[in-house]
Amino acid sequence: MEDGRWRRMRVVSILHPLFSIFIVENMNVGLEHYLVVSFLLFALGLLGVVMRRNLLVIYMSLELMLNAANLALVSFSRFNNQLDGQVLVFFIITVAAAEVAVGLALIVALYRRRQTAHVEDLTSMKL
Amino acid sequence: MEAINNLLGGSTVTDVLFYVFAALTLLCGVLVVANPFSRNPVTSAMFLVLTIISMAGLFVLLHAFFLAAVQIIVYAGAVIVLFLFVIMLLDLKEEQRRKIKVFGLVGGLVSVGAVVAISLKALLTANPGANLPAPQLEGGTNALGQLLFRQYVLPFEVVSVLLLVAMVGVILLSKKDLK
Numbered sequence: 001m002e003d004g005r006w007r008r009m010r011v012v013s014i015l016h017p018l019f020s021i022f023i024v025e026n027m028n029v030g031l032e033h034y035l036v037v038s039f040l041l042f043a044l045g046l047l048g049v050v051m052r053r054n055l056l057v058i059y060m061s062l063e064l065m066l067n068a069a070n071l072a073l074v075s076f077s078r079f080n081n082q083l084d085g086q087v088l089v090f091f092i093i094t095v096a097a098a099e100v101a102v103g104l105a106l107i108v109a110l111y112r113r114r115q116t117a118h119v120e121d122l123t124s125m126k127l
Numbered sequence: 128m129e130a131i132n133n134l135l136g137g138s139t140v141t142d143v144l145f146y147v148f149a150a151l152t153l154l155c156g157v158l159v160v161a162n163p164f165s166r167n168p169v170t171s172a173m174f175l176v177l178t179i180i181s182m183a184g185l186f187v188l189l190h191a192f193f194l195a196a197v198q199i200i201v202y203a204g205a206v207i208v209l210f211l212f213v214i215m216l217l218d219l220k221e222e223q224r225r226k227i228k229v230f231g232l233v234g235g236l237v238s239v240g241a242v243v244a245i246s247l248k249a250l251l252t253a254n255p256g257a258n259l260p261a262p263q264l265e266g267g268t269n270a271l272g273q274l275l276f277r278q279y280v281l282p283f284e285v286v287s288v289l290l291l292v293a294m295v296g297v298i299l300l301s302k303k304d305l306k
Contacts, residue, residue: 028138029145031256034189037149039246041156043239048160050235056168056214057160060175063206064156067182070198074266078189079256081264086191086271087279093194093201094286098293100206104213105300111217 034075042068055107055117059100066096145188151181168219172210176203191266 041064048061070089077085111117155178159171179202186195275283 029142031259032250032254033145033149034185035250035255036247037152037185039243039250040153042246043243044153044156044160046242047235047239050238051232052160054166054168054219056210056217056219057171060159060168060171060210063175063202064159064178067179067202070194071182071185074186074189074191074194076255077266078191078262078264079259081260081262083264083266083270083274086194086266087274089191089194090197090271090275091282091286093197095289097201097206098290100209101297102293102300104209105297108213108216109300117217117219 031075031079035072038068038072038075041065041071053118053120055110055119058119059103059107063096063100066092141188145185148181148184148188152178152185155181168214169211172207172214175210176207179203179207189266190262190264193266193268193271 045061045063045065045068048064049058052058052061070092073085073089073092077083077089107117110122114122116122155174158174159178162170162174164170179198183195183198186192186198
């Protein structure tokens with residue numbers, strides 16, 4: 001392996017140590033790299049849904065999870081040379097927009113009644 | 128389009144751009160969920176905009192040009208504006224720091240860690256990127272439109288009905304005297 005390529009590998013692995021496990025066997029950015037980013041973003045969204053107490057921030061974390069799924073679909077579509085995945089992402093974006101509109105209207109209606117957007121104050125359906 | 132393709136042709140440039148956009152996406156995602164400086168929902172919404180824009184950059188790197196544009200227009204242009212409207216309409220105060228239950232914290236972290244571990248393990252064992260031919264796909268408007276209006280025309284119409292239903296539902300929900 002020539003010298004410049006080694007240096008490039010070193011620089012890239014210093015930039016993002018998380019991905020260095022993949023760099024040794026596969027130099028170019030491939031499907032795995034995009035999938036790792038997608039998994040991590042999904043985990044972040046899940047963490048937000050589980051941990052945060054504000055309804056609006058929980059909703060934003062849901063959007064994050066949808067976006068992670070979109071990224072996985074687009075990268076699968078690109079690396080398998082099939083355009084169908086991108087059509088699915090198009091539909092997911094449309095449905096997500098409709099879902100956000102309905103969900104935010106629900107949150108506004110809830111806030112009018114209870115004057116709160118905290119999940120800990122909304123316990124009337126708790127056993 | 129030609130200039131972007133020429134720019135994306137060099138593998139070093141795309142690799143570096145991938146790492147830049149991926150780091151930006153994940154960093155802004157962390158700041159949406161757990162911002163150490165501010166618990167204000169407006170800050171989370173602004174960092175969500177940054178996450179979505181850097182993800183559009185990743186879409187461009189994947190040659191999904193139409194989806195990158197749609198991502199910016201629909202998410203950064205419509206969804207985030209809706210979020211900000213609702214935040215200002217509700218006049219939300221900063222989320223006060225309540226006592227975090229240790230059980231909830233540990234349970235959340237363990238479940239999220241398990242999800243990540245399982246998916247990474249599945250990725251490493253399945254190794255879906257191996258033995259794939261070189262990617263040739265271009266997600267331009269023309270190709271996507273041909274597919275959308277030929278093979279996927281029924282889902283397209285169903286989605287338009289869904290949008291109408293959502294619109295009617297939102298108008299009904301936001302009426303003052305909900306019966």
